[in-house]
Amino acid sequence: MSEYQLYCFAESGPAYKVAFMLSACKLDWQPIAVDFLNGETRTSEYRTQVNEMGEVPVLVHRGRKLVQSAAILSYLAKETGKFGGRNPQEDYDILSWMLFDNHKFSSNLGTLRFLVVFAKTGETPVTEFLRARVMAALAIVEKHLDTRKFMIGNEPTIADISMCGYLFHPESCGIDFADFHNLERWKADMAQIPGWKMPYDMIARAAPKRS
């Protein structure tokens, strides 16, 4: 058994964040496939045995089940000494951007993506509302990257990894990234990190079916 097990599914941005980190840190990990699209995270078994919040990812390490991607990324940064801040001020800034990512950036993009790509709602007032929020969040990050190579200075941190949540999934949910030059440049830089792979190359191909 690997040192780390990750409850995940390949379509999940938050799961991708943690898989990216595990891979970039060269940790010994294996995925545990969660059948989200058929409702597994809503079952009482999942909620009592795996995660009461009903979400992925969940990282199993030393007998503990760790939830919330940003908390997991912080945990792994401490465990490995990689992709963390170099001082308390950088740690603060990293946490701030991960919070921004969780409540504005990945969250709205992920919800929009779910509706358009999987629930196939078509364009509705809800997708229009979410798309406006995504565009506002993208503009804030685009501006931030005007003067920085990565979110916190010149080296990638878990803040950057967190923000990659839904940016590499191949399906379009109607966001045109062409005007976000800094984001596109930053994405190319992120893809240079050893261990980076596209989401479906990171999880789906590796995930064994649970019997």
Next chain:
Amino acid sequence: MSEYQLYCFAESGPAYKVAFMLSACKLDWQPIAVDFLNGETRTSEYRTQVNEMGEVPVLVHRGRKLVQSAAILSYLAKETGKFGGRNPQEDYDILSWMLFDNHKFSSNLGTLRFLVVFAKTGETPVTEFLRARVMAALAIVEKHLDTRKFMIGNEPTIADISMCGYLFHPESCGIDFADFHNLERWKADMAQIPGWKMPYDMIARAAPKRS
């Protein structure tokens, strides 16, 4: 000048979280009123001088501007030794629930509340969508509180304070809390913390007009 200044407005749940913490820790603080409803957080002055993320709260301490309510709460818990975890595992759990709060609980409730109470959109597909998400998040917290006095064991922590974000604002946004018995009990316990006040007693009455 007080030791802490808080950019805030009384209608903001995240601002209330930090005001609650400052008050409960008996810290020397003063509000700086932000005219959110007239667009101050969207101005380039606010974004360049106060917070590039375009949000409140922002806490000024020792010349630094600290953003993101959950990061501010963590900072204040470390500064004061109050409302934090007693060990790394509790710190982990606190961060996890603050993340859940930020991307599921306060965030959806705050957005719903903004549309219903301030934008006065009436019932729309968007409010219906958000209300379903709020109810799902409330149910998860209600269940969690089945076996606990507070979110992390028997003492209140910054996770509890974070989750109070929009629960004490008096305006209704159409959520019926009557079936959430644990939440109502927990809210009553939170209101017993010395320093607790209702949102508009905490900020609006204190906030000086900026000239």
